[in-house]
Amino acid sequence: GNSVTQMEGPVTLSEEAFLTINCTYTATGYPSLFWYVQYPGEGLQLLLKATKADDKGSNKGFEATYRKETTSFHLEKGSVQVSDSAVYFCALSDQNTGNQFYFGTGTSLTVIP
């Protein structure tokens, strides 16, 4: 079946530190991969996505590369800011299951000045 496993939190970093949040997946077909972000008091919103192997999604300084060989989609940012404090969800969508989305459990990030 399809599933997403992501790094457990919470994660606390100092401003300008390097961020990595690990995400691995299991899928029956060839999924698209996503990172969604949930800022305090807001709904989930798409951060970035990649639709095929070796694609790199990027947005707001965040990057993630679709690695089929390691079934991973790790989120990285070179220098985090206080405003990046949020919960980050890795997700996949698989055509074989009618494009149903599968979400990880979320990783809470707090960036301190």
Place this chain on the structure above:
Amino acid sequence: EAGVVQSPRYKIIEKKQPVAFWCNPISGHNTLYWYRQNLGQGPELLIRYENEEAVDDSQLPKDRFSAERLKGVDSTLKIQPAELGDSAVYLCASSLDGLAGGDTGELFFGEGSRLTVL
């Protein structure tokens, strides 16, 4: 452009009472989803609509949960009677076209309705 609108934002009820949540998706989005998000967890699909048809309701507890999407636009999710374990955030999302055939596009989420059952 208006986003996905949900109401109410917060609801506190006693167990065994009914509750209903409303969702207005982004205009033109054919696919509408209801998710439940428990504390510290990711969203879990309850039901998905393609226009007015429920195409995936396998995770909806049908003994107490019901949903409808009349005219393929707004949707209502109802719980009757509510149980303590139903306390969660109920998220509505929409997408332009969720049908298999190539689109794996973005889900647009509302802010959610937080339910507390006492």
